Amino acid sequence: MSTIRVVHGSCADQNVDAVVNAANKFLAAGGGICGVIFRKAGAEELAEACAEHATPLRDGEAVITPAFRLRNARYIIHAVGPNFSITPDAFRELFDAYYNSLVILMENGLHSISFPLISAGIFGGHLAHAAAESAKQCYDAYQAFVKAYPDYTVDVCLCAFSDDEYEEVRHVCMNLS
Secondary structure, three states, X not given: OOEEEEEEOOHHHOOOOEEEEEXXXXXXXXXXXHHHHHHHHOHHHHHHHHHOOOOOOOOOOEXXXXXXXXXXXXXXXXXXXXXXXXXXXXXXXXXXXXXXHHHHHHHOOOOEEEEOOOOOOHHHOOOOOHHHXXXXXXXXXXXXXXXXXXOOOOEEEEEEOOHHHHHHHHHHHHHHO
């Protein structure tokens, strides 16, 4: 049976098959969770693996690399979320970033995944409740995935790092269940 849960913490610290990186379209090391994942995995090795993918990626696309030195996961799925400062109505692309990550998970025979709140930080732009919107799109993508692939079991961990994000996401997810 597939599950989705909210965790107060970093997606980079969860014991899962794949950790999701909130990636930029060039798959370059960045700030926030992207920087954390690059440091933990080994920036040089991860950059080399990312360079093997054709970039720039479009908003909503995702690719997979090994996790290298990241001890709690075997793979990193790099999902490109939209920048709401540039495209303020890119909700479909945010949904796609989550959904496509789940498809890549399945295509690689993996079952557990930890997500950050994609496009909830600097890419949240002027969204009043970026963490809540990200959580809603994650939940909707999860629901669509389990409906499309009812025989494939996934364990989704949606991670909210700050106290404020966690409270916002927990509240949203309670209302979606």
